[in-house]
Amino acid sequence: MAAKNHRNGMALKEVWRKEENALCADCGKPDPDWASYTLGVFICLDCSMIHRNIPSISKVKSLRMDHWDEAQVQFLAQHGNAVAKATYEAHVPIYYYHPVHTDCLLLREQWIQTKYQRKEFMEPGKHLPYSNGLKEGILWKRGRDNGQYFPRRFLLSEREGCLKYFTKQDVSKYLLFSASHL
Numbered sequence: 242m243a244a245k246n247h248r249n250g251m252a253l254k255e256v257w258r259k260e261e262n263a264l265c266a267d268c269g270k271p272d273p274d275w276a277s278y279t280l281g282v283f284i285c286l287d288c289s290m291i292h293r294n295i296p297s298i299s300k301v302k303s304l305r306m307d308h309w310d311e312a313q314v315q316f317l318a319q320h321g322n323a324v325a326k327a328t329y330e331a332h333v334p335i336y337y338y339h340p341v342h343t344d345c346l347l348l349r350e351q352w353i354q355t356k357y358q359r360k361e362f363m364e365p366g367k368h369l370p371y372s373n374g375l376k377e378g379i380l381w382k383r384g385r386d387n388g389q390y391f392p393r394r395f396l397l398s399e400r401e402g403c404l405k406y407f408t409k410q411d412v413s414k415y416l417l418f419s420a421s422h423l
Contacts, residue, residue, distance in 0.1 A: 252315075257276075265283065266283060267285075268285060268287070270288075277301050278301070283317075298357050298358055336404065340352045377397075
């Protein structure tokens with residue numbers, strides 16, 4: 242039994258050391274020390290807490306502290322972050338923000354739910370295409386003074402190649418970003 246556990250631990254370390262698994266699959270934080278054994282991804286502690294909130298889709302374990310059985314290690318070896326990215330992020334729209342580890346948990350939670358729970362990026366065309374060359378929606382902008390998040394209307398123009406988001410609820414003032422800077 243001990244020899245089998247040792248073999249599983251060594252196999253897990255080998256999969257964990259692969260370059261594709263060196264960053265969290267969801268936020269890009271270096272040296273993830275958790276993994277979802279149902280999705281086959283290596284994730285950081287913060288993202289693992291988000292994964293725990295969707296137990297019907299993702300079950301997580303610590304790579305350092307938990308026992309891993311042979312089937313779970315084999316599943317991770319067959320999948321990993323590169324396969325998950327090719328599957329769950331195959332059709333992420335160019336305008337969609339990819340959160341990083343320094344972003345708030347809310348942004349990462351929305352990203353994880355969109356990827357794994359709603360599977361919005363697995364099929365082409367699942368998002369509505371531009372309507373008359375414009376994509377309109379709401380983004381959450383962090384306030385400069387108090388750090389609160391406020392909803393702001395945005396327009397993404399395919400023709401102009403830019404993003405406009407409105408700084409106040411009235412739509413007369415907006416900020417303009419070139420799409421090449423997004």
